[in-house]
Amino acid sequence: MRVLGIELRRSAAPVLGGLVVVLLLGLLFWLPPAGKGSTAWTRQWWSMAEWVRYALVFAWPLTAGAGAVQGLRDRRSGVEELFASTPRPRAQRAARTLAALAVALLVAYLVVVVVGGVQVAAKAGHLGLGWVPVALVGLLSLVAAAWLGMGVGRLLPSPLTPPLLAVGAMALMVVAEAAGDEGYPFVLLRPSATRPGSVFAHTAGSVSAGQALWFGGMAVAGVLLFALRRWWSGVLPLLAGAALALPLLPTTSAEATAADPAAAELACADGLCLTRAHERERAALAGPAREALALLSKLPAPPAEVRELPNPVRPEPRGPEPTDTVWLDLDDLVYFRSTPLPAIRITELLVEGAGTRECNARDGFPDREVVARAVTTAWLTGHLTPLRNYLGEEDPELNPLAQQALTTLNARPAADQRAHVEAARQSLAACTGTAWTALTGEPA
Template sequence: MSARILAVELRRSSAPVVGALIAALGVAGLWSVVMSNQGELWDVQWTMLAGFQRIMLVLLWPLALGSGAWQARRDRRSGMEELLGTTPLPTWRRTLPTAVALALCLILGYVVTLAAGAVRVAGRTDYLSTDWLPVTAVGALTLVAAGWLGMGIGRLVPSVYTPPVLVVAGFLVLLLPVQLSKSSEPGAISLLAPNLTTDFDEFTTIVGSVSLAQSLWFTGLAGSGLLLLMVARRRTALVAPVPALLGLVVAVPLLSAAPASGLQRDPGASAEVCTHDGGPTVCVTKAHEQGLADLVGPARRALKSLAKLPDAPTSVHEVTGDRPGPQPANQVWLHSDNYVPGRGWAAESEDALVVDILAGAGTRPCEPIAYGARAVAGAWLYGRYPAPGQTILPGEEARARDAAWRELKALPAQEQVRRIDAVREAELTCRGDLDAVLAKGAS
């Protein structure tokens, strides 16, 4: 296949239109989420951008499948099918340039979508790993597989109804694992779908063996589509499923050995980045490194407030939800949910951020979360109730919190210290009823 023939296909086939449509829908999907103030679903991390593109394949993959079938009908639409069938040129020589052109345009459309999202992600994180590369590469490969499979089916069944039927059927098939993931834990079979169906965040990545298995499966599927397109006789199309079956046989054991969700925590994103300026240590996760400078001042103010407790902590650490306890007594833990990439710490002011750090006497909340006791402890350490950022609608919870505050302040100063210290001890190990601990000073 010469470059000249490929250039002709790129000019005259529908491949560029399909690629442009994939790019337009992909970019629209990304930025419609941003316009609805939900950009944090993909714009906070490179891996999340790559993963969100894979989620959008629930729409893009069926479109590529139908577009391939439409492209395969070109000879019939132009009335050239019988004429071209009489030429001595092998079928694969005539169809391969068209297939390559479609693959290139589909990949280009996917890359354009990635580039449109990268403009936003680049300004929201300093953490750049290579985990997003295989996720993106597999996504592009799935589109090629869809396009070639559609071309193969379109040549085998050259009906005008084949493209729309494939679009609808492809969408329904991909929608099934999405619905199953809402009611149960997805399994290995759902990982055979091109689109992702599980939730993830900036500390999550796709397991490497899952990406490998998916690449083998979709390479086989693409090979089967290409064989369907290139076979000279319909009866020889019986061998076309062989590449897909081989890919499936190799992929399923790999997927079965991986976590059911196909995801794992990214140790690089959750690694600590700390201050080294001689003052009390303040650490954030690598994924939230941009927020370190804004956290240092409030964190050290919180440590000064905590110094009134016995064996007071000496450092502040941002932690993710999966970090195991118990919390070390010499550390203050601030949950990573308090940071919004691109916007900074979620507190409305620096004082409110100090209060967030002081909540629960500098501890990460335990389940079930005792919001009232944690808020009272934070307000006591801050020195004012309600403390900045602590707002609650009037009602039973507000009355209970007010009563706990009045009861605490009515005690002798030494007893107040003991009660707050007991709250901290209980939350460090996640043991005991925190409301009872605040009321009695013991778990």
């Protein structure tokens, strides 16, 4: 241990470990998608592991280049021939340097996981341990990058080796990321994972198994290159790792993810059904859900519960949905924000469109469908929320139209009002595009 401590101090290992921590945490806190939505890296264990892996797209090339710098140390110091003349086996000397880099990367990776894990522990409703292999493969890939870099640096002792290796690794990562389904299963040989798309679907076990074999072969190749300095000693483990890994890896992006039934399991209480993944949100959502159901009870056939949609994949646009339930997608609700939504705003969002979800939240509706949703919401809540354009300003065309439609609706007899709002709700739930006509009797 004393010798390992000396090697840690005299090698580039501590500097590399610090750079990895700064780079990974900087990316995770700086990248907007990593901190937003239900898949934010500080909200779920799976998402945390996958976002850390995603950030390796930058940390992995850096680690490979730093490993090459370490591999050049003896040549730069002018002691290569001196060490070669000593009776101590080269493999024994190499083991200490390799171990120092591995320890530094292990500590760095654990620091990042702990920083995320402390925040996840206070928010996640579903623990599970399936995310652990994803995290371990990420650590293995970093160690493999450092060791391979050391081997290449010792085999090609040129000052150009570290930057060229880092740039080449980054270029391969970009090419693999851009390849899409056409590049499967080879794109899964990259160390970075795709960004999480759902808390109910995660990296498949076959992906982690295949990547572990691949990066294990890469690590062995780096050790042999560093200790033996023969190019063929590194090629053989790489070929063996690829040969073992590729048959295990999926051939499409759809097969690379697997549903998580435990996270999607529903728990219902007091008219609110939430998944285990979001069970901790019950305290904040229970009151607004009750209030929303009370408002919707004005309809002829009101919904009986608010139920979360545990969709592994969120289709755009959505299909028809039954009206006996208020279907809840917390991401569509813009619920996961740095500043929590007030309870009254959550209630308004739940009753929006008379308790229906937008057919295509990303691309928007035709104008009159937007107005129909706003008017049905206003009829239930008693006030009309101003419609805004893409600049965040009140829309000068849609707001007068919505106010006129609401005034006309309120002038009808109470029974007719309920019938028109119910007809509009059925249209909005079915995504037929006829809600405006059902609400006002006018063509869209």
